[in-house]
């Protein structure tokens with residue numbers, strides 16, 4: 266389908282809407298991207314231009330239309346044990362530290378969980394640590410996974426993955442240990458699924474209701490946001506961490522210049538951030 270053309274005024278209006286809705290900042294010349302990503306929604310809603318879409322958003326106040334637009338504009342790219350380094354640091358530094366503290370509960374937050382590979386990888390890492398170190402980590406490991414996209418959360422909750430998703434980042438051992446094949450797809454086993462609780466959450470809004478965490482994974486999402494949003498989110502994440510808690514960002518993301526609350530810790534393979542004491 267041929268993308269709809271967009272006037273400069275419509276584009277600026279849409280950019281403003283998108284940043285307010287989800288934090289994503291579009292560059293100056295992304296008109297083609299917008300029109301191609303939204304053309305299906307325009308046809309479905311029988312709208313003839315981006316201007317009519319903005320008007321529909323303002324007048325109909327349809328949460329469903331808003332969600333559809335945000336979903337069309339976000340990137341959901343993810344994989345199992347993405348970049349491997351964060352999971353290695355978790356296994357070799359963070360979990361042993363928590364095991365020593367003898368906490369009764371350990372809470373981890375996957376703050377933009379997409380289709381679930383990240384939180385399930387966290388659950389598998391904790392499980393592997395417990396199997397390799399019997400009795401060391403007796404804590405109840407709770408993983409909260411949030412995303413703005415209802416469609417991603419629906420997919421993540423099923424814990425079902427097709428062959429393409431399974432081919433990205435899983436070793437044959439983990440595939441065998443943590444999945445059951447059923448009706449042409451692979452399902453995460455209940456022992457892992459039961460550790461993850463999915464909830465919808467827009468990072469621009471308060472996350473005080475989620476409680477406090479020992480570890481936050483907020484990976485490959487802040488890269489799309491403005492400096493102001495990054496500052497705001499990093500500040501609120503610092504307040505959501507327990508003493509000594511850790512923040513993991515994506516490989517090309519950093520809190521430098523956005524928050525003074527963290528110490529940067531270098532590891533071979535990347536950096537992580539620890540809440541200053």
Ligand SMILES: C[S@@+](CC[C@H](N)C(=O)[O-])C[C@H]1O[C@@H](n2cnc3c(N)ncnc32)[C@H](O)[C@@H]1O
Nearest residue numbers: 287340342343377379413414467468484485486
């Ligand atoms: C590229 S994926 C990253 C997934 C995973 N963290 C990883 O690193 O593989 C980005 C995710 O951020 C979500 N997202 C975008 N804006 C958001 C917002 N304002 N609040 C919460 N999630 C958001 C998208 O829906 C998408 O699932």
